[in-house]
Amino acid sequence: MLISSKDLLLTARAGGFAIPHFNFWDEISARTHVAAAEQKHVPILLAWAQKHEADISIDEALNLGKFYGAQAKVPIVLHLDHGFSPDLVKYGVNHGFTSVMIDASAEKFDKNVAMTKDVVDYAHQRGVVVEAEIGHVGTGLSEDDANQYTEVEAAVEFVKRTQVDSLAVSIGTSHGVYKSAKTPHLNFERLSELRKAVPIPLVLHGGSSSGDDNLNKAARLGITKVNIYTDLANAALHEAQAQKYASVLKMIEAEQDAIKSLDEHYIDVFDTVKLNQVETATALGAL
Template identity: 40%
Template sequence: MLISGKEIMQHAYENGYAIPAFNFANMENLQAIIQGAEEMNSPVIIQTSQGAIDYAGAEYLADIGLGAAHRANIPVVLHLDHGQKYEYCLKAIRLGWTSVMIDASQDTFSENVSKVKEIVKVARPLDIYVEAEIGIIGGKEDDLVSDKEIYTEVKDAVNFQRETMCDSLAIAVGTAHGVYKGEVKIDFTRIKEIRALLPVPLVLHGSSGVPLDMVTKAVHSGITKVNFDTELKLANLDALQRFLKENPGVYDIRKMFKPCRLAMKEVVKAKIAACMSTDKSWIIS
């Protein structure tokens, strides 16, 4: 059930829940996401980063991503996460992605606006959803690294969306990409202030490591899409290490990765519950 990003996000925006978005880079990773979402009857966004595309190839990820979406019995959006180059966004659009993010958040405000407008110009006539980002979310994801964090200013978010006409906006409110260091602190008041003035869905990046109750509070505050990646990788690693320790000498990758898939699926289901998107599929479809 491959659908447009606009359809899935608008429904969540209007009805007070969030769409969980999970990164994938291989088959087991993707199967865990789809199976978890189907068991929870939740709409879901499956997303690929530039790092995943460099690793597996855009065409291969399109084959498994689009195939999984078409076979799923839940609404699925295929999204490009943190596309930093125009060429990556354009290729994703050509191959069938239904949503793209152009991330120029580390550029100046005017450069960010200019780059987003270029993607909107291409994507809008094709009904491709466009996500952008303003403010800088710290941490590391793939090759995207930032040792600084700049919270999104309310007035900047409003002006940015008005100039770019992006469909959704990722904002910096205290989360961080990768593994958290220290206490998680989210500026829920800032989320509420931006949501009150901005007529488009807000996106929370760097949500791995955020306690589930804080994810839900962020959704109540006005977040419509929540990104998860690192915790799936960690669940995969933990299950693989445990299997190899308990089964020395086993070399069959089918046996190795079955528990990994199950471990990742449990993470997916927990995040879906926190986003309050359980049993929302039938409403959209």
């Protein structure tokens, strides 16, 4: 079933766990993410990012997401990830995404506020929740790079002015592949400060290869959603290459097994509660 992310993230915030956010880039990955969620009996965010539109268009992603999400035996949030264009994000709002992200984090603070508020006003009128980002999560960071940690006062002001539903914060993770083989150092002190000061769910981008202990601790300290893409894509690619002399069917099966195994691993890392526990929390008024 397709649902909004609002109640899920609020429940995760109250319970000290995180909901998995798995990006899909084709039919195989979309179907496999849903299968993993059903196997583990947990809700997930099934996400398409604007940067993947050269490989899979927004309309193709909507068709796949709505099809697999609607028939799923567990709640599925169909999420538009890293929408840099407000027009594209609004298109997503109108055509079936149940959650969207407007990413103006590379802009100056006031422009980020203005772009985000515009999308929030538009989406809320249509019953869709919005994620935004403040404090830019880098790309391929090494340990020596100066990551732009999210400032607490700026985050509080941003939420107040935009009325956004969830906020992606920067505490030391990176998009893509890390340049260093070392597990990144995460600023848990900053995360704790943000959790106390910011009244909405916090989310973490760049979860891939950021360390299981790091991610588990982040979930316990206030991260309600963790984005995973690079590890999944690399695992699928590795298996496909390993099966290059096998049949197409064997190649697809190998990709599915690799993706599903990682999905289930990260669900365990995030301490994502099983569906009946989410329903119980909701019934008890944890939202």
